[in-house]
Amino acid sequence: MAKELTKRSTDYSKWYNELVANADLAEHSAVKGCMVIKPYGYAIWENMQAVLDKMFKETGHVNAYFPLFVPKSLFEAEEKNAAGFAKECAIVTHYRLKANPDKPGSLMVDPDSKLEEELIVRPTSEAIIWKTYKGWIQSYRDLPLLINQWANVVRWEMRTRLFLRTTEFLWQEGHTAHATREEAIEETEKMLGVYADFSENFLAIPVLRGIKSANERFAGAEETYCIEALMQDGKALQAGTSHFLGQNFAKAFDVKFSNKEGKLDYVWASSWGVSTRLMGALIMAHSDDHGLIIPPKMAPIQVVIVPIYKTDEEHAKIVEHVSVLKKELEAQNIRVKFDDRDTQRPGFKFAEHELRGVPVRLGIGPKDLESGKIELARRDTLTKESVERTNVVAIVVALMVEIQTSMFNLALQRRAESTSVVNTWEEFEAALEKGGFIYAHWDGTPESEQKIKEKTKATIRCIPIDNIKENGKCILTGNDSKQRVVFARAY
């Protein structure tokens, strides 16, 4: 483990890579572009899953599981969606290996095992799911159908980065079917709300809620909604998306239902997802040059207790003391770890837990036992204080809320400082240098958006949902515009 991380100001990208590795979140695997999520990183993902899963169930959804493989004929049924993913699909063409006669000890693909029809490894599951829904939906009484699945998907990316873009990643995908257009749109917006709520209140990351421009829209959707977060380097990150699919998939897979009037109609659909990319968002939104900072609600370990001692007698006393304290904290539903390893010294443990982003650290040594105090260190502010043993539990409980709020507010403040409103091309370019979200007028044409992207690498992150209407001139063309949209360079 390196003693010091590269500083964010020196090389943000390097800082991120080192942090992911050193904090034991994930590592590169023997498979190009695919990562191994290590136990500590996976524990954070599990916390995300647990909260989201509860939220999905509270909004009426149930979980199911659909296959990893999608027959090519099904995949291509919804043309726009298939075309959108065509360039990044892994394809299974054979089902058997055999001994290689030219090279003893090695295996080769058995040419006799060619599949009649190729199988696509799902980049997303709309096709297989809508094929299935056809059999499940006949009447308005079968609607709405509100299903989510936790799964892995594969998108063959050119360039990958741990958590942010990997060839295989974990996510959840909700797929719902509704009797009316309005209901499907309502569902799409509701789930965007769930994502925004999760991001802000659990990940402590403020997000913009918005609609994607046509260029950035999900292939096969009529409308794509998104939450956009801002990272500390001024780049935007799409943290979640929710799609109103109209009747596109219903038509492609012939999913019709009898409505109350006895007439056949295609069902209306939504789909929505967040992925392990949220791990990247969590890391880049909060962490500092000392390592990870995890908001208490997501931290696998919320409080770590480090004993300090010289002799076995001292150690025994501390163990006794800590076992009581640990129970008291656990009774308040705090996730506590007593780091009683005798193979590492206290200083090492301090640094390690700091690197791993444990929100609160308690240090207990002989001096504390004598004075009835405990040293309390706060990860987000790097502050230390000595507190009365009798008050520790109450202080820690309050700190869990305080740190969560404080982290959100800091992220919110950073975003505010990195948000610009510009009116001219010169101002726009200057704002891009600085980074962050840029509110600017755009004439609404895909051509202008494309041109701006080619010139500056900036894309329209979203058109905010509660956007204020305001007449102005497009920063590129000078044409009339009815509202500002949000530009940024993005991950």
Next chain:
RNA sequence: CGGGGUGUAGCGCAGUUGGUAGCGCAUCUGCUUUGGGAGCAGAGGGUCGUCAGUUCGAGUCUGGCCACCCCGACCA
């Protein structure tokens, strides 16, 4: 797929005109230590990416291949 770069111990690297491989960290053992990443002493660990060529002799020179990284186009 284009442009650039790198492959030597678990990780990061050095290796001169070609002469049989080394440093730091990590690991292991022992002693001393323990309130912010311990110190000292000792030990283990290598098909030098791979295949061929030149040579008495290749980590070093030549050629092919493979892998990975960075920059572009694509993308949650």
